[in-house]
Amino acid sequence: MSDNFSNQQNYLDQATIPTTTPHATGLSIAALVLGILAILGSWIPFINLISIVMGILAIIFDGLPCQG
Structure with a gap:
Protein backbone atom coordinates (compact mmCIF):
# COMPACT_ATOMS: atom_id res chain seq x y z
CA MET A 1 0.00 0.00 0.00
CA SER A 2 1.14 3.47 -0.71
CA ASP A 3 0.98 6.39 1.65
CA ASN A 4 -1.65 8.81 0.26
CA PHE A 5 -1.02 11.45 2.88
CA SER A 6 2.34 12.44 1.48
CA ASN A 7 0.81 13.62 -1.83
CA GLN A 8 -1.80 15.95 -0.30
CA GLN A 9 -1.27 19.69 -0.37
CA LEU A 27 -35.38 53.15 16.76
CA SER A 28 -36.03 49.64 15.48
CA ILE A 29 -37.72 48.62 18.74
CA ALA A 30 -39.83 51.77 18.70
CA ALA A 31 -40.88 51.06 15.10
CA LEU A 32 -41.79 47.49 16.03
CA ILE A 47 -58.81 55.06 16.96
CA ASN A 48 -58.67 54.26 13.26
CA LEU A 49 -60.06 57.71 12.35
CA ILE A 50 -57.74 59.50 14.78
CA SER A 51 -54.72 57.65 13.40
CA ILE A 52 -55.59 58.67 9.83
CA VAL A 53 -55.78 62.34 10.86
CA MET A 54 -52.54 62.10 12.86
CA GLY A 55 -50.80 60.41 9.92
CA ILE A 56 -51.84 63.19 7.56
CA CYS A 66 -37.77 72.78 13.82
CA GLN A 67 -37.61 75.87 16.02
CA GLY A 68 -35.63 74.27 18.83
Whole structure:
Protein backbone atom coordinates (compact mmCIF):
# COMPACT_ATOMS: atom_id res chain seq x y z
CA MET A 1 0.00 0.00 0.00
CA SER A 2 1.14 3.47 -0.71
CA ASP A 3 0.98 6.39 1.65
CA ASN A 4 -1.65 8.81 0.26
CA PHE A 5 -1.02 11.45 2.88
CA SER A 6 2.34 12.44 1.48
CA ASN A 7 0.81 13.62 -1.83
CA GLN A 8 -1.80 15.95 -0.30
CA GLN A 9 -1.27 19.69 -0.37
CA ASN A 10 -1.51 21.75 2.77
CA TYR A 11 -4.36 24.27 2.52
CA LEU A 12 -4.59 27.28 4.76
CA ASP A 13 -7.86 28.32 6.32
CA GLN A 14 -9.57 31.39 4.98
CA ALA A 15 -8.75 34.49 6.99
CA THR A 16 -11.60 35.62 9.18
CA ILE A 17 -12.47 39.29 9.53
CA PRO A 18 -13.75 40.27 12.96
CA THR A 19 -17.23 41.73 12.71
CA THR A 20 -18.78 44.29 14.97
CA THR A 21 -22.43 44.63 15.76
CA PRO A 22 -24.00 47.97 14.84
CA HIS A 23 -24.81 50.32 17.70
CA ALA A 24 -28.48 49.99 18.60
CA THR A 25 -30.36 53.27 18.87
CA GLY A 26 -33.72 51.85 19.91
CA LEU A 27 -35.38 53.15 16.76
CA SER A 28 -36.03 49.64 15.48
CA ILE A 29 -37.72 48.62 18.74
CA ALA A 30 -39.83 51.77 18.70
CA ALA A 31 -40.88 51.06 15.10
CA LEU A 32 -41.79 47.49 16.03
CA VAL A 33 -43.89 48.59 19.02
CA LEU A 34 -45.65 51.30 17.02
CA GLY A 35 -46.31 48.86 14.19
CA ILE A 36 -47.90 46.35 16.55
CA LEU A 37 -50.01 49.09 18.14
CA ALA A 38 -51.06 50.29 14.69
CA ILE A 39 -52.21 46.82 13.70
CA LEU A 40 -54.14 46.40 16.95
CA GLY A 41 -55.58 49.92 16.74
CA SER A 42 -56.77 49.48 13.18
CA TRP A 43 -59.59 47.24 14.39
CA ILE A 44 -61.10 49.95 16.60
CA PRO A 45 -63.11 52.46 14.49
CA PHE A 46 -62.57 55.59 16.62
CA ILE A 47 -58.81 55.06 16.96
CA ASN A 48 -58.67 54.26 13.26
CA LEU A 49 -60.06 57.71 12.35
CA ILE A 50 -57.74 59.50 14.78
CA SER A 51 -54.72 57.65 13.40
CA ILE A 52 -55.59 58.67 9.83
CA VAL A 53 -55.78 62.34 10.86
CA MET A 54 -52.54 62.10 12.86
CA GLY A 55 -50.80 60.41 9.92
CA ILE A 56 -51.84 63.19 7.56
CA LEU A 57 -50.64 65.82 10.05
CA ALA A 58 -47.32 63.98 10.43
CA ILE A 59 -46.80 64.06 6.67
CA ILE A 60 -47.67 67.78 6.52
CA PHE A 61 -45.47 68.81 9.46
CA ASP A 62 -42.57 66.57 8.42
CA GLY A 63 -41.19 69.14 5.99
CA LEU A 64 -41.37 72.10 8.39
CA PRO A 65 -38.12 73.21 10.06
CA CYS A 66 -37.77 72.78 13.82
CA GLN A 67 -37.61 75.87 16.02
CA GLY A 68 -35.63 74.27 18.83
